[in-house]
Each structure stands twice: as structure tokens, then as C-alpha cells.
Amino acid sequence: MSLLSRRAVMVASTGLFLARATATQGLEIRRAAPAQPFALGVASGDPWTDGFVLWTRLSAGGAPLDAPAVPVAYEVAEDEAFRRIVRRGRRAASPALGHAVHVEVRGLRPGRTYWYRFHALGAVSPVGRTATAPERAARAKIAVSSCQHFELGWFAAYRDMVAAQPDLIVQLGDYIYENSYAQFPKVRRFDGPEPVDLEGYRRRHAIYKSDADLREAHRLAPWIVTWDDHEVENDYADLANLKGQDPTVFARRRAAAYQAYFEHLPVRPSLWARPDGPRLYRHLAWGDLVSLPVLDGRQYRSAQACNPPGQSGNRPRRDCPALTAPDRTMLGAAQEAWLDGTLASERRLWTLLAQQTVVAPIETPQGVMSDQWDGYAAARERLMRGLTRPSVRNAVVLSGDIHAFMVNDLRSGGPSTSPVATELVTTCLAASHAPEARYGGVRERNADVRFADIRRSGYTLIEATAARLDVDLRAVADQSDPGGVAQGLARFVIEDQRPGAQAG
Structure with a gap:
């Protein structure tokens, strides 16, 4: 450990x-x-x-x-x-x-x-x-957040979230950012350089907790959290890293980041006191209504396709055989087996799969992005087969990472098949937004993208009943305003046993 x-x-x-x-x-x-x-x-x-x-x-x-x-x-x-x-x-x-x-x-x-x-x-x-979670539930209200950069925006969206009185807040990763971005204007500053050791990561987490809106959201509702990459280093994959550092050196940095994460968030100690190291994937539920498998898409994944050995990085790729290699994994063999078993024994009405990166195939002008599930096509198909098990009545994937709202159809077996699940991509709570050159025409290039907005920060609010999910995409007009107000950007409905979101 x-x-x-x-x-x-x-x-x-x-x-x-x-x-x-x-x-x-x-x-x-x-x-x-x-x-x-x-x-x-x-x-x-x-x-x-x-x-x-x-x-x-x-x-x-x-x-x-x-x-x-x-x-x-x-x-x-x-x-x-x-x-x-x-x-x-x-x-x-x-x-x-x-x-x-x-x-x-x-x-x-x-x-x-x-x-x-x-x-x-x-x-x-x-x-x-x-x-505490109920044994039975007629209704559940769940807020979903992702990607909060302390320097690039105020966390005012949490005020709106708290006012909505959710039963749960689900945070999909990039809770902290290790790096600064010189090209973007700052509303406030980190108090130290990019962290590489335990002291540095502790300091970075502590300055995040100086945000009063974030602290209040933690105080007033239970959270379910998982990490993405920026809790350690941008785009890392297992021990592959941006600088191509020796794996033993990067392992020390990753261990320090993981410890600081544990020290600052309400995660079960029993998940960390394990002989095989910390484990973040787990299964939670809200009564007989909502199932919440929570995934770790960083700690066990194969390095992104077609990078130099030992080096990570999210790059547009085309004509790269490794993109579809069957032995490459996003979750690792043990987590894949655990998830398959969890889905096989599913008995709740709605399965909300909490994970980090975009699952739907997304074509950009330069190709597909290697850090998303597009870079792990065989693993994605294994995931989709799990979501089509008869035990899974309604599958909805919760995603973040790309700093944009999206609502996507998910299919198993190719574009000619019917949707089997819906993907709700929540935007950044506060960060830089998805680049126009890459995602500006995402709906025109991708038929399974029902909705996209790449210009706004905010969060996603979901209300579940037996008959439907009501989805409210909540956007902040100006993340540089500490008093910023969130408003409804778009609403969707997912009906029981009818995959695919409809405008609501």
C-alpha cells in the first residue's frame, strides 16, 4: 500500500x-x-x-x-x-x-x-x-457533478444544487486539478506549484475546501465519489504518464495522490485497508429504485492507444489498430468481472452507472479521442453486453470529463442496432470548456448525440420514479461570477424500458 x-x-x-x-x-x-x-x-x-x-x-x-x-x-x-x-x-x-x-x-x-x-x-x-438509504423508494433525486478547476471558476453551481435538496450528490472525478492553465484567465490562484508528493496533494485538496459552496454541499448531503485523472495527473493510465516517467517513480506520486484523496473525502476506510491496495469501485443503491455501480476508470486501464511505451495522453486517432484490440481494457479484468456479476444480479428499476469518460462513439474532425471509451472499443462492447443483460431493466450511464453537456444513445453491436441505454454527460462544474474545433459540430457528425452544449458549466439533476427519469441540465451563466446563478438549460425524459432520452 x-x-x-x-x-x-x-x-x-x-x-x-x-x-x-x-x-x-x-x-x-x-x-x-x-x-x-x-x-x-x-x-x-x-x-x-x-x-x-x-x-x-x-x-x-x-x-x-x-x-x-x-x-x-x-x-x-x-x-x-x-x-x-x-x-x-x-x-x-x-x-x-x-x-x-x-x-x-x-x-x-x-x-x-x-x-x-x-x-x-x-x-x-x-x-x-x-x-441512510431506504429499503424501498418511490422517488430519488440525484445531483451529478464533474471537473471543478479551482482557478478557472467559482463553485456557485453547488448553491443551486443544495437548494434542490438532492438525496445524493455523485461526483464523477476531477474533484481537484493538479495543473494550472496559463492560457485561461484565473478567478483565484492555487497556493503552490503542481503537486507531486503527499504534502503537495494535501495542500491542493485543502485549498479546494476553502470554497464555501463546496463545503456547504458536503455538509448538507451524502456524496458518492470516484476519481478521474486530475486527482493525480492529466490523462494518466495505470502507471503510464504524460512525461513517460519510470513506473516506480510515478507509482510513488500516484500513491501520494490517492492517500490525499482518501484523507479529504468521505470514502469507506474498509475500501482502503486492503492487502491489494485501495479500491474505489463499489456498488450502492437507493431503495429498490436506483442501483449505482461506481467505477474506477484510471487505476487499472491499459495505456491509451498508439502512444510511446509507458507514456499516456489523450490524442485524436485514426487507423490505429490498437483502438480495437480485444486485450485492451478500461477497467481491468477484476473490475470487469465484478461489474458483470453486479449487472447479472441487478434487481432495481434503474441502473445508473457512475463512471468518468464518454462511452458513446464520438467522431471528431481529427478522429476519435484515445482517452475516451472510443480508445477501448472492445472493452466498450463488453460493457454494453453487460448493460443488455435481462436483469438490467433500464441502463443509464453517467459520464463527465469532457467539459460539455451531452445526451447520447448507446448501442450494442453497431450503428444499425436499437439503443440499449442512455448516456448523460455532465459538463464541468467550473473549468475550461470543450474545444470548438473538436466538438463544435458534434451533433452533425454523430447521429447518436441527441443534445450537446460545449459552452456552459453546471451540473445534472436527475429525479427518478418507477415510470421515468426526469433529467434537468443546470447551467451557470458565468462561472467567473462568485454569485453566479444556475438555471435550467435543457430537460429530458427517459421512460421505463424505453432506452433513449426524449426532450422534456
Whole structure:
């Protein structure tokens, strides 16, 4: 597990704490206590029917905390005033994990709203609101976000998202950006160079948590997260990387980035304390209505087609035999087998597959893009066969990455076949937009693209019932405005057992 110490994660997940710290140590901690130990906020995630993950990370007003392991108490209540506390306990905020705390709460009642808070260093955290998943559900509201560049835009879309009161927020990756873009105007600045080690990635995540709208979205709804490439390095694929670095060197950078990701998001510690390393793919659900398989399209994938050995990169390709090679994979053999088994045992009405990159074939003037599923055509066909299993009643793929809204038909077996699923591509929450030269005429060149907008930032709001999905593409007029307002850009309906979105 390299930088992510199994022992440190086990400490976080089993709740060992400094119950026998001496009085002298306690006085030292209180004397050194920062004014804002909870400046990075609180969060919850991965709700299941009897619990969820709670998260916080202690800091000195957002800066690293210079302290040994700190006891942190947590409380979970059925009411916001904490008169009916149903769970309480302690964890150790260890410097080995940047003083992050993760609590896997179990034994609660399904389909209930809960409130939570932390106590440490003489301070009380903001009160968070979360919920357990129901056993049965008539309705589910899910917000989907992707690609948020701190320098290129304000995260005002989260205000609109919070106002919509979603049951879940699904984040499809590029939660942070490791790189800056000199060619684009900045609304604010990173506080350090591109990260390559644990300290750098911790610093990058911490500055993201300085955004009040992002913190508030974390505080008020449970999140389901997965990563894409910018959490480590643009376009990386397993250990292939842009600079063609030695795999052992890049592995250290990737391990540092993965650890910082874990330290700053509400991800289950049990997914990280594994002998084979951290695993992010998993299956969640909202009652008997919505199934949410969550994929990892970076850690196990083959390098992009026709690049030099060991080098990654997203490039337009044509006439490249590797694009269709059957042995190339987006997910890796183990994750493919897991997903196939998950789909084979599907029993819910709607399967929303949460993953990173565009699945539909997209022809650009220069060819297909090698970092998308177009660069992994055989793997895509295996995915589509899984989505056509009889057990999958309604398949909808959630995608991000390209900084554009798209609504696409998905087919198995070629363009002459009927659609078997719908793809909803959410745009960037705040970032540069898809290039006009590449995607400006995407609908004219691609018959399966029902809708495209490459000029706006925002998010996607989905409301599921047994009869249909209502899809609301929400766009922010100006991401450079910290008070920006999101409005409906387009609406679509996906009806039960009728693949393909219709304008709504």
C-alpha cells in the first residue's frame, strides 16, 4: 500500500484512540489548539440502509495541524438539536493520515435523515446533515457533478444544487486539478506549484475546501465519489504518464495522490485497508429504485492507444489498430468481472452507472479521442453486453470529463442496432470548456448525440420514479461570477424500458 499505511488506515477504521493520554499531553494539545480546527468542513458519503461514512480533517485554519494524534469525538442524532443522539464514539486523528477522521456508522434505521458533528481540541464542528438509504423508494433525486478547476471558476453551481435538496450528490472525478492553465484567465490562484508528493496533494485538496459552496454541499448531503485523472495527473493510465516517467517513480506520486484523496473525502476506510491496495469501485443503491455501480476508470486501464511505451495522453486517432484490440481494457479484468456479476444480479428499476469518460462513439474532425471509451472499443462492447443483460431493466450511464453537456444513445453491436441505454454527460462544474474545433459540430457528425452544449458549466439533476427519469441540465451563466446563478438549460425524459432520452 506504499504511502497509504495499512496500519494508519486500520487505526482510522477501527476507532482506536488515545484514551490514556497523560494530563500533560492533554494540556499541551489544548494550549496548541488552533482557532479553527474544523476549517476544512465535514462530509458524509456512501449511504447504505443502516449507515454511512462520516468525515472531517483537523487543521489549523486550513493549514496542516502540527500535533500528535488527537482524540476526536463524534455524535449522530435524529434531530438537529442533538436531543436524540443515537450513536457516539471516538476516533484518533492521526498525523499519518493528515489528521483526517473517517467513521463508518452502522446499525441505524433505513430511509432516515440524521445529523452529525465532531468535537476536538475544545471546538465543535459545523453540524452536518445526511441520510441512510431506504429499503424501498418511490422517488430519488440525484445531483451529478464533474471537473471543478479551482482557478478557472467559482463553485456557485453547488448553491443551486443544495437548494434542490438532492438525496445524493455523485461526483464523477476531477474533484481537484493538479495543473494550472496559463492560457485561461484565473478567478483565484492555487497556493503552490503542481503537486507531486503527499504534502503537495494535501495542500491542493485543502485549498479546494476553502470554497464555501463546496463545503456547504458536503455538509448538507451524502456524496458518492470516484476519481478521474486530475486527482493525480492529466490523462494518466495505470502507471503510464504524460512525461513517460519510470513506473516506480510515478507509482510513488500516484500513491501520494490517492492517500490525499482518501484523507479529504468521505470514502469507506474498509475500501482502503486492503492487502491489494485501495479500491474505489463499489456498488450502492437507493431503495429498490436506483442501483449505482461506481467505477474506477484510471487505476487499472491499459495505456491509451498508439502512444510511446509507458507514456499516456489523450490524442485524436485514426487507423490505429490498437483502438480495437480485444486485450485492451478500461477497467481491468477484476473490475470487469465484478461489474458483470453486479449487472447479472441487478434487481432495481434503474441502473445508473457512475463512471468518468464518454462511452458513446464520438467522431471528431481529427478522429476519435484515445482517452475516451472510443480508445477501448472492445472493452466498450463488453460493457454494453453487460448493460443488455435481462436483469438490467433500464441502463443509464453517467459520464463527465469532457467539459460539455451531452445526451447520447448507446448501442450494442453497431450503428444499425436499437439503443440499449442512455448516456448523460455532465459538463464541468467550473473549468475550461470543450474545444470548438473538436466538438463544435458534434451533433452533425454523430447521429447518436441527441443534445450537446460545449459552452456552459453546471451540473445534472436527475429525479427518478418507477415510470421515468426526469433529467434537468443546470447551467451557470458565468462561472467567473462568485454569485453566479444556475438555471435550467435543457430537460429530458427517459421512460421505463424505453432506452433513449426524449426532450422534456
